[in-house]
Amino acid sequence: MSSDPLAAARPAVELAGITKRFPGVVANHDVCLTVEPGTVHAIVGENGAGKSTLMKILYGMQQPDEGTIKVNGQEVAFRTPSDAIAAGIGMVHQHFMLADNFTVLENIVLGAEPSKGLVLDSGRARERVKELAAGHGLQVGPDRLVEDLGVGDRQRVEILKVLYRGARILILDEPTAVLVPQEVDELFETLRELKAGGLTVIFISHKLDEVLSIADAITVIRRGTTVTSVDPREVTARQLAELMVGSELPTPETRESTVTDTVMLKVSGLTIEADGHRPIPKGASVSAYADRLRAEGRRLLLDDVSFEIHRGEILGIAGVEGNGQSELIEAIMGMRPAHGDIALGGEDITSWSTLKRRESGIGYIPEDRHRQGLLLEASLWENRVLGHQTRPPARSGIWINRRASKADTERIVKDYDVRTPSVDTLALALSGGNQQKLIVGREMSSEPTFLIAAHPTRGVDVGAQAAIWDHLRNARAAGLAVLLISADLDELIGLSDTLHVIYKGRLVARLDPSDVTPERLGGYMTGAITGTEET
Structure with missing residues (x-):
């Protein structure tokens, strides 16, 4: 940092008149933003408001068509993220960018390795990482493999990565999206440490209560332009929501129970080994086989998981990411081999292909919309067909019915408020939220x-x-059975009729959503609270 008092008084970041156009869309228009040094400055706005584009411009991933950027009072023009990093700006993306098979230290120094001649100076790197970790409350073992870390520790590694490269201005994109309440508290303590050390944080989030608790200033962006900046001490979450979207803050509370006696999905003894799928010895049950593997010290990704979901029921699964949720989904969808049995509507589907399961009435909103839910280089109507290509309206005889597919995509765009110039627009041109609404509309439209x-x-x-x-x-009230997996604990508690906790591949607790708090649920998810409670 500069010792010049005038430099210290200058804003850390000034954006003036930033405008960015894409074909058919103005992502940012005349955006103005001033971020004071040593503060946490939150940016909020609805999907498609232009937050992500604005941050990509500040981080050098895109260039503005109009406007100026100043960092610490100096006008800059970033052509690449390397330019932004050189100016002291670092960005922690919502989806972590770490190599699982590398250690913490290797991930932090990757691409910025100190050397003695042609040899990596690991001693100097280790000392620098330890110094940063201790100075900013980001303790994590430098020799641990990233694949063994929880979500909170992975985030600390990402922050250490940008600090190691000299960042004094941090952009955090949805940093609490996958954290349990205890990890959010730890992150906020870290942000206070960073701020106390003179660093500046730009904090992007949809969780307004969190924004109000951590931010020193809040800027609201709507429809691509800045609406206002507010003092968090002078505004409520409800007022902030109204500034963002012109409506009150929603709650996920579910109305009266619609659970029936009809079992729609029954999962029995689902077990997946970490080191490959092998046949169960003749005469052995899945439970006995799982017990044997556990006794041998084998790691199980799924460990004897059993549950039922009835028509009209939402069953929620709570767990820190990486505890078997993805494997459970893949097993039910037929994407990964597993021991155990799966029945849909009373019919054994264990040996069915993924396509046959889809055709039999299983809808799927995937956890990663880019990897599993969309073809980003394809149009919206082609993405409407994706996964439903063997059924109307997509299919007409042996051909894809383009006209019917486009018409149904237009209906989804209208019913689900997908903001797009056209159904011929490529999926990659939409904001993340609008991509998500398209996927939800597609899956609900197949009447699963x-x-x-x-x-x-x-x-x-x-x-x-x-x-x-x-x-x-509404679908639940009409008889749909839903398996809900979410990192939003308020969402899980509010929507679920039944709530299970998954920890290290096992269902370790069954809780009553009407009688559990996010803090207590987080305790079960992290293993801090043990013991099963029945609803």
């Missing part, structure tokens, strides 16, 4: 009997969140 909803509102604004919750509640 059973739906897997994995993080259905991740990365969407309060308006879209309320709409997705309404669609899930």
Whole structure:
């Protein structure tokens, strides 16, 4: 940092008149933003408001068509992220960018390795990482493999990565999206440490209560331009939501129970080994086989998981990411071999292909919309067909019915408020929230009997969140059975009729959603609270 008192008084970041156009869309228009040094400055706005584009411009991933950027009072023009890093700006993305098979230290120094001649100076790197970790409350073992870390520790590694490269201005994109309450508290303590050390944090989030608790200033962006900046001490979450989308803050509370006696999905003894799928010895049960593997010290990704979901029921699964949720979804969808049995509507589907399961009435909102839910280089109507290509309206004889597919995509765009110039627009041109609304609309439009909803509102604004919750509640009332997996504990508690906790591949607790707090649920998720409670 400069010792010049005038430099210290200058804003850390000034954006003036930032405008960015894409074909058919103005992502940012005349955006103005001033971030004071040594503060946490939050940016909030609905999906498609232009937050991500603005941060990509500040981080050098995109260049503005108009406007100026100043960092610490000096006008800059970033052509690449390397330029932004050189100016002291670092960005921690919502989806972590770490190599699982590398250690913490290797991940932190990757691409910025200190050397003695042609040899890596690991001693100097280790000392620098330890110094940064101790100075900013980011303790994590430098020799631990990243694949063994929880979500909170992975985030600390990401922050250490940008600090190691000399960042004094940090952009955090949805940093609490996958954290349990205890980890959020730890992150906020870290942010206070960073601020006390003179660093500046730009904090992007949809969780307004969290924004109000950590931010020193809040800027609201709507429809691509800045609406206002407010003092968090002078505004409520409800008022902030109204500034963002012109509506009240929604709650995920579910109305009266619609659970029936009809079992729609029955999962029995699902077990997946970490080191490959092998046949169960003749005459042995899945439970006995799982017991034997556990006794041998083998790691199980899924460990004897059993549950039932009835028509009209939402069953929630709570767990820190990486505890078997993805494997459970893949086993039910037929994407990964597993021991155990799966029945849909009383029919054994254990040996069925993924396509046959989809055709039999399983809907799927995937946890990663880019990897599993969309073809980003394809149009919206082609993405409407994706996974439904063997059924109307997509299919007409042996051909894809383009006209019917486009018409149905237009209906989804209208019913689910997908903001797009056209159904011919490429999926990559949409904001993350609008991509999510398209996926939800596609899966609900196939009239499924059973739906897997994995993080259905991740990365969407309060308006879209309320709409997705309404669609899930209405479908539940009409008899849909739903498996809900989410990192949003308020969402899980509010929507679920039954709530299970998964920890290290096992269902370790069954809780009553009407009688559990997010803090207590987080305790079960992290293993701090043990013992099973029955609803």
